[in-house]
Every structure is written in C-alpha cells, then in structure tokens.
Amino acid sequence: MFSATSLNRKNDRNETAVRWLLGGMTGLLVLPVVVILSVLVYKGGPVISFEFLFTTPTKGMTAGGIFPALLGTVLLVICALLASVPFGIAAAIYLSEYAPDNWLTRVINLAIINLAGVPSIVHALFGLGAFVVFFRFGTSILAASLTLAIMTLPVVIVATRESLQSVPHAFREACWNMGATRWQTIRRIILPNAVTGILTGVILEVCRTAGETAPILFTGAAFFLPLLPQSVFDQTMALSLHLFVVSTQVPNMPEGVPYGVALVLIAMVLIMNSLSIALRMYLRGRKKW
Amino acid sequence: MGGTSTRALAIATQKLNLWYGTFQALFDIDLNIGQGIITSMIGPSGCGKSTFLRSVNRINERLGYVRITGSVDVMGEDIYQQGVELVQVRKQVGMVFQRPNPLPISIRDNVLFSHRLHTSDKCSKARLDEIVEDALQQVLLWDVVKDKLQHKATSLSLEQQQKLCIARLLPVKPAVLLMDEPCSALDPKGTEAVEELIWELRGKYSILIVTHNMAQARRASDECVFMLMGKVIEHTDTGDMFVTPRNQETADYIEGRYG
Numbered sequence A: 001m002f003s004a005t006s007l008n009r010k011n012d013r014n015e016t017a018v019r020w021l022l023g024g025m026t027g028l029l030v031l032p033v034v035v036i037l038s039v040l041v042y043k044g045g046p047v048i049s050f051e052f053l054f055t056t057p058t059k060g061m062t063a064g065g066i067f068p069a070l071l072g073t074v075l076l077v078i079c080a081l082l083a084s085v086p087f088g089i090a091a092a093i094y095l096s097e098y099a100p101d102n103w104l105t106r107v108i109n110l111a112i113i114n115l116a117g118v119p120s121i122v123h124a125l126f127g128l129g130a131f132v133v134f135f136r137f138g139t140s141i142l143a144a145s146l147t148l149a150i151m152t153l154p155v156v157i158v159a160t161r162e163s164l165q166s167v168p169h170a171f172r173e174a175c176w177n178m179g180a181t182r183w184q185t186i187r188r189i190i191l192p193n194a195v196t197g198i199l200t201g202v203i204l205e206v207c208r209t210a211g212e213t214a215p216i217l218f219t220g221a222a223f224f225l226p227l228l229p230q231s232v233f234d235q236t237m238a239l240s241l242h243l244f245v246v247s248t249q250v251p252n253m254p255e256g257v258p259y260g261v262a263l264v265l266i267a268m269v270l271i272m273n274s275l276s277i278a279l280r281m282y283l284r285g286r287k288k289w
Numbered sequence B: 001m002g003g004t005s006t007r008a009l010a011i012a013t014q015k016l017n018l019w020y021g022t023f024q025a026l027f028d029i030d031l032n033i034g035q036g037i038i039t040s041m042i043g044p045s046g047c048g049k050s051t052f053l054r055s056v057n058r059i060n061e062r063l064g065y066v067r068i069t070g071s072v073d074v075m076g077e078d079i080y081q082q083g084v085e086l087v088q089v090r091k092q093v094g095m096v097f098q099r100p101n102p103l104p105i106s107i108r109d110n111v112l113f114s115h116r117l118h119t120s121d122k123c124s125k126a127r128l129d130e131i132v133e134d135a136l137q138q139v140l141l142w143d144v145v146k147d148k149l150q151h152k153a154t155s156l157s158l159e160q161q162q163k164l165c166i167a168r169l170l171p172v173k174p175a176v177l178l179m180d181e182p183c184s185a186l187d188p189k190g191t192e193a194v195e196e197l198i199w200e201l202r203g204k205y206s207i208l209i210v211t212h213n214m215a216q217a218r219r220a221s222d223e224c225v226f227m228l229m230g231k232v233i234e235h236t237d238t239g240d241m242f243v244t245p246r247n248q249e250t251a252d253y254i255e256g257r258y259g
C-alpha cells in the first residue's frame, strides 16, 4: 500500500535533477567571487605591509605606499556621509510620516527612484557644473564628496523610508490615539524601531561610495599628490582612481602594486559590510517586538 | 431616542453626519451616552460603529477625505468647535482597539507613555512608580506583572496586552473610554477576564464598547445602542432591548437574522 509507484519514482528523479541544477548554478555564481578574491590575495597580498598602507608613493608611484589615496577615500566617504545622511533621513521621514498621499508626493517618490538609476558619470558632470564651477568650490574634497552625496542620496532615502514603513502601523495609531503628535510618535516609537534598517542602509551606501571613480574624477580626485590635503578645498588622491592609474597609466609598475591597491579597496568595502551586518545583528537582538 | 436616563452626559451628538469622500457613513446621529455607565454598541459589520467611535476622539480627521457635519459634545463641550486642542480631546477620550497594540517598549513605559505626553514637569521616580501601580491595579494586572515591569509589553499574553492597553489610558484620567471590539481577538477565558475588568471600571469612567457578541452586550452593559447602515435605530436599557426590542430591525438583528 505504501510502496513507491512509477509516478513517485519519476517525481523523485525530477526533484533530484532540479536540486542539482539549482545548486550548480548557485555554485557557478560563487565561483567568480572566489576567483577574484584569491587572485587578489595571492598577487596583492605580498605587497601589503605597514609601509604600503601608511607612506606616500615615491619614484613616480612605482614605490612607496598608498597612504594619500587611502586617507583620501576615507575622507571622501566621511564627508559624503555627513552631507547625505541628515538630508536623506530628513527627506525619508517627511515622505514616510508627513507627506499627504497625493500626486506631488508620488512624483517626488518616482523622481527619487529614477535618481537612483542615473549613471554615475552623469552625476559627475552635474557635480562639475554645480559644485566645481557654479559654487566655485574648485576641484576639491568638498565638491567631490557633495557629488558623491547627491549620488547616494536616493539610496539613503529609500532605505530609510523602507525601514520606517516596516514599523507596524498599529504603533502609530496607538500613539496618535493617546494624543501624541507626529513628531512625538516618530521620536519615541518609530525611529528607535527603524534605526537598524536605517543604519544598514547608510553603511551600504558608504560601501558604494568608496569604490566609485566617475563622480570624483572631475570634481576632486587627483592623479598624484605628494602632500596630504590640508582642508576640504584641497584635491585628494583616492583609492579607486589610484587603482586605475597604477594599472594603466604608469610604466614599469611592479606587478603586485595594482593588486595590492585593489585588495585594500575590497577589504575596506568588506570590512564596512561586515560592520553593518554585525551592527544589524546586534540591534536586531534588541528588537522590541 | 435619548436613552432612558436623565443622568449627566458623557457624549452627546447632534445631527452627526460623516462622509468618507462621497460615501456617507453616518446619518444624522443623535446619541446621548450617559456618564459613569457602560453603553454597548451593536450592529452588523460596516454599519459605522468604528466610524462613530473615531469621530468621538477626532482621529478620523487624519484621513484627508473625511467630512463631518453636526456636533459632538464630550462632557458638555463641543469638540468640533474652533479652538479645541486635539491633544486634549485625545487625553479625555481614550481608545482601545480590537487587536491589542501595546507599544514595543517596556510594560512600565507603556503605562507611562501617555502620562509623559501630557505632563511637562518631571515626576520623581517614586511618583511614577505610584502611577504605574495604580493604573495596573485598576486593570487587575498588577499582581501578574509587578515583578517584570521592565519586560517588553509584547511578551505578555493577548489578554494581558489588552488590559495593558486599557491601563495606559488611565494615568491621564480620561473621562471617556471607547472600546472597539476589545475582546474579539481574545479566547473565551481572556474575554471573560477583560469583560470583568470593564465592569470593574464602571462608575469611574464612561465606557462605550462596540461588540459583535450579543451575550457580551447583554451581560456587560447598562444601555445598548443598535446601529444599522449609518443610523441609530434604537437606544435603550440593555435589559429592555434584549427582552422587548421596540424595533423590528433590532429584533431581527438580536435574533441573528443579520450578518
């Protein structure tokens, strides 16, 4: 009564085939990541040293370290964050909690989604026109990080808005019915519960920013600068551009250097990613409902 | 249709009409709800019970497309008049929902939430403790939760959550408690416990409770309002309504001939 029929056996075979097919395709996807990482570690690993990380390049960049580029990338990321996070979070709070549901709001939402799809080279040209020329910031850290900020603003807004929306509506109702104003509701209940998602969104944005080349190309990144920037109105080197330069623009470059730079860049991004994941797990552990 | 009593009124509406956009949900509601008693409100789904409740604490207005005419007096004052502060209305008129919705904070903070919204000066910790104990005592929850006031409110059972949702309204001393099917998410035992609690609060607050449970309306209210399609059909002593309904529609509904 309970023995397998031929239909059962056929279904079993299909099941096995599908499982292997899907698993195999997933495996293929992982392969490039593994290859890239191992090549980088194999070829770039030996170049990495304290000196490589913390000294300036010498001999036409074929020797010495990458400190100005490393520092530059960190500075750009931090300045971009300082500019985009307050605006992004404010806009997201407005859109999620205050904006009436009418055509204007829908147009704004649509605009934000589309802004996220604008190619980074277009942002670069906008930054050049707006910050470098019109506002007369010159090619500088300020202009470059503002360009990055504009570029990443949509992501920050969308991520923030989504985490705000994921706080159950019943909590808002409860607060309003007790006489809480919108702001009291946001401040005491919604933000504390949305903070996990907001932070994660913001950190992901940072990762994206660190690797970008186009937006900073015309607005503030320098080919080679022996001196560290003194203020936000100076130009700076950046890891992403430096990688391009050492890979293609400098003759007699030791083979390991580009790999080393790439490794540092990837490590930066990975570290920030893991930080965001760790933070998310820590905060989720404290999640309140 | 003014109910049966001559006692002071907690809620009094005159010619209350309400539209959601072009859809009219309430028609000329003239309803007088007495102070200090429990009034139950029954009627088939969609007849406007929740809508009525939501116009008594003016929460309906959050929807931009709601239009209201007529007046609603709470404790003798028209709440739709110019110069009325919404926050004060919501403080006087507490609302309990169908699904318990404690806030995702500690039990203690839940109880103190509205108190903190409505008082500007800092209270001593001893005073706050007193407020928490008093509110939780009133809802018969103190003995159960007194050792876990710092626990998340969401860790309580549904019945306890619903009691907590009532408790958190009490510290600001509301005049009126509106309850929208407060027991319908609870099991029979929880229902009984919350009903008992509502009966316990009788006299201290004026309570208007929406229910689909005839037995509950009959057991646990002084007066009863029957609504149908946005209109009040009958409002009398609960005993009278269930024994000798004056209206055929009321009789039909009570005997289960409507949905």
Ligand SMILES: Nc1ncnc2c1ncn2[C@@H]1O[C@H](COP(=O)(O)OP(=O)(O)OP(=O)(O)O)[C@@H](O)[C@H]1O
Binding pocket: B020, B023, B025, B043, B044, B045, B046, B047, B048, B049, B050, B051, B052, B063
């Ligand atoms: N936000 C809203 N927008 C538009 N129409 C609504 C809204 N809320 C309720 N309505 C409509 O108003 C009428 C009354 O709804 P209401 O929720 O007050 O009924 P109810 O008596 O509470 O029903 P139930 O017993 O199912 O809770 C219904 O026809 C409903 O479709």
Ligand SMILES: [Mg+2]
Binding pocket: B049, B050, B051, B180
């Ligand atoms: Mg309802």
